[in-house]
Amino acid sequence: MLWESDADLKRDFDMMAFSGAKWVRLDADWNSIENSPGQWDWRWTDRVVNNARARGMSVVLAPTYSPPWARRGACANTMYCPPANNGWFANFVSATVARYAPVGVHHYEIWNEPNWDPWWAAGPNAGDYVGLLRAAYGAAHSVDSHVTVISGGLAPHGDLAADPHDPRNPVNFLSAMYAAGAQGSFDAFGVHPYPPLPNSPTSGSITWNPLLQSQWEHDVMSQHGDGWKQIWGTEYGAPTGSSDPKVVNENDQANYLDQGLRWWVGKPWTGPLLVDTVRDYSPSFSNDWAAYMGLLRGNFSTKPAYSRLAWLLQ
Secondary structure (H helix, E strand, C coil): CCCCCHHHHHHHHHHHHHHCCCEEEEEEEHHHHEEECCEECCHHHHHHHHHHHHCCCEEEEEEECCCHHHECHHHCCCCCCCECCHHHHHHHHHHHHHHHHHHCCCEEEEEECCCCHHHCCCCCCHHHHHHHHHHHHHHHHHHCCCCEEEEEEECCCCCCCCCCCCCCCHHHHHHHHHHCCCCCCCCEEEECCCCCCCCCCCCCCCCCCHHHHHHHHHHHHHHCCCCCCCEEEEEECCCCCCCCCCCCCHHHHHHHHHHHHHHHHCCCCEEEEEECCCECCCHHHCCCHHHHCCCECCCCCECHHHHHHHHHCC
């Protein structure tokens, strides 16, 4: 959304608002905002934030991804490399919060899927991530007394029956975060409880079902005195349309959305569940399942899931 045309961006946000959705999650892309230390380019982020706020939508901003000058040497070839200095990232978070608090943005998700290699190129490590989270938490709260800091949404991973000690599994990663001193450094816990395709969202064993595992994650939080905090599902959905075996048909996508949302809102410890995503990418991504997560097709026509969401939000 950061880079699409003004016309397409407006149309995307109009469709989101028309559905009745009240929240949107957007990247605060450090890689493009701070091209060199202290040199800021906010125009693309301003554009998407202003479109959301003009429609009365609340915004979760996700400060993510390192510019070349800030990356660690071991993974400097990719923006998914964590920063060499957590203080540099904290400075970015501080500047971001200071810029957007006056327009009513008070929710920040710190990084994206830090438990999974594609998004934490240094090799996921809970203690490593906690260092980043703690720095960002302090920076955000020093600028905005109303801020809510959400820990980076964790990706689904593995089957705890097959590997109970899988360090990338969100339940284990959260436990390791606490062991590394994460308590007091997040106001809500973020997770991506995608349905366990091709199984239905609430079926099967909690050992491998990411949606059901959020119960275990809340148990871990309770064991550390954080049971009063919410779990936010900052990505949820199912892909359609590619040749990948992970996809479902469009009617099943609507059913996955319906079942997952109903389960989620039935829990007393959950916050918002955000749908990934508003619209499919270009058809040139025909073999990429992630290009077909949208509730809209690439040409803005609606899939059944869009109508189902609008009905659920009435």
